[in-house]
Amino acid sequence: xxxxxxxxxxxxxxxxxxxxxxxxxxxxxxxxxxxxxxxxxxxxxxxxxxxxxxxxxxxxxxxxxxxxxxxxxxxxxxxxxxxxxxxxxxxxxxxxxxxxxxxxxxxxxxxxxxxxxxxx
Numbered sequence: 001x002x003x004x005x006x007x008x009x010x011x012x013x014x015x016x017x018x019x020x021x022x023x024x025x026x027x028x029x030x031x032x033x034x035x036x037x038x039x040x041x042x043x044x045x046x047x048x049x050x051x052x053x054x055x056x057x058x059x060x061x062x063x064x065x066x067x068x069x070x071x072x073x074x075x076x077x078x079x080x081x082x083x084x085x086x087x088x089x090x091x092x093x094x095x096x097x098x099x100x101x102x103x104x105x106x107x108x109x110x111x112x113x114x115x116x117x118x119x120x
Contacts, residue, residue: 007081015044018081029116031096035062040109068091
């Protein structure tokens with residue numbers, strides 16, 4: 001419900017996933033987001049989303065979903081709403097889950113972009 005059935009999000013609250021640069025690249029980055037969540041000011045498709053204006057964090061689903069389910073969610077997003085990107089494999093999710101197992105907090109947007117910069 002957050003990003004809406006059409007992947008267009010909710011203006012000012014939940015970013016668009018359709019044709020989003022956040023969906024398109026870097027398997028590890030998107031896996032980390034789904035596993036641990038994301039928080040902080042972010043710009044997606046030219047629109048700014050700011051927690052100081054009431055934008056909630058994206059929750060992490062790592063505690064609720066198995067590796068196969070996380071991969072399935074990512075692959076659904078990567079092949080829906082005009083997106084056409086490579087699939088991630090459950091093995092990739094397992095590797096990232098293991099590497100981040102000690103992390104209990106959301107990823108901060110700036111932290112994640114430092115680790116996994118957007119490719120331009």
